[in-house]
Amino acid sequence: MSQKSYRVIQWATGTVGKVSLRHFIENPAFELVGVLVTNPEKVGKDAGELVDLPPTGVLATNDVEAIIALDADCVLFAPMLQDIDMVCRLLSSGKNVVSTIGPFFTTDFSKAEVEQLEAAAQEGGVSFHGCGIHPGFIGDIMPMTLTRLMDRIDRIQVFEIANKLVSPSVYIEFMGFGLTPEELSARPNCMEYAMPTFGESMAMVLAGLGKQVENLTEKHEIALARNDIAYPGGVIRAGTVAGQHWEWTMWTEGKPLLLYHLYYVMGEDMEPNWGLGATSRHRIVFEGNPEFEMTLTASPDAEGKHPFLGIIWTALLGATAIPQVCDAKPGVLTHFDLGVVRPQGLIR
Structure with missing residues (x-):
């Protein structure tokens, strides 16, 4: 296992x-x-200030050319939307990329x-x-x-299963919660490419x-709020979309072998309720011989609630893979x- 520091x-x-x-x-395995930031208000701020840590001496920039010119081992690429051409520019410049x-x-x-990549x-x-x-872990490497x-x-x-009332995020508006069913069906669907993207995970398993x-x-179901549901970003009005399934x-040999379910809900005050409970979690159910299941969820917080850790896990799955990506053959x-990723710098 390499003991070098990776420039990121x-x-x-x-x-x-x-x-x-x-x-x-915070991790000594990385420098x-x-x-790179896209919000003009973040430009020029120290990286530490962006995450409530002491100054690092690294200032945020929106200058793409300056970033590409840097000497770095790897880029953790995490924008809201994919940009394959930009990723290819980073790769061509001699930087590994984890997306x-x-x-x-x-x-x-x-x-x-x-x-292209x-x-x-x-x-x-x-x-x-x-x-x-x-996609990228719970639906492929874990099963x-x-x-x-x-x-x-x-x-x-x-x-x-993500209870966004417990863990609010930008995806509440992005996914169309708070719209009427007619508004949701009429507007461009932010999940348009979800099926083929999740299909990549499913194809990996197959x-x-x-x-x-x-x-x-694909099947899409919605649940409507029974009453107004307040959350930090606003209010989900009664009769509007409060849950989506x-x-x-994925079929093989004429049978449905893999079924992936994505439940995003704003609490439980909705119809239909689906009987999910209030806990955000990931769950894998194996049918065959023997039959068993695995549930992965956050430990309860001070209020006894289980936050949704999907955002945190997404970031860490990318970050912890960087050493082996950098040390692997090109491609x-x-x-x-x-293979088995061996994270570095976690015990500190």
């Missing part, structure tokens, strides 16, 4: 980027050399982007890795790891099990290529 750049400092930025500042927004695995949907990585002599909590406990697999179901993808289907099913790396 944090690209974007939103909800995910702030977590990884703090990790880089922060650059921070929290994929792509995660080669499918018909992602093939062109993966080929592979060419840029080879040009720069570096590597690219896409990961996150879901693949647990399949070793199975004698026969009939079906695998993966659940992400590939690991030696099977081919035959079909991928996305279900994606696009999936979880299969990285």
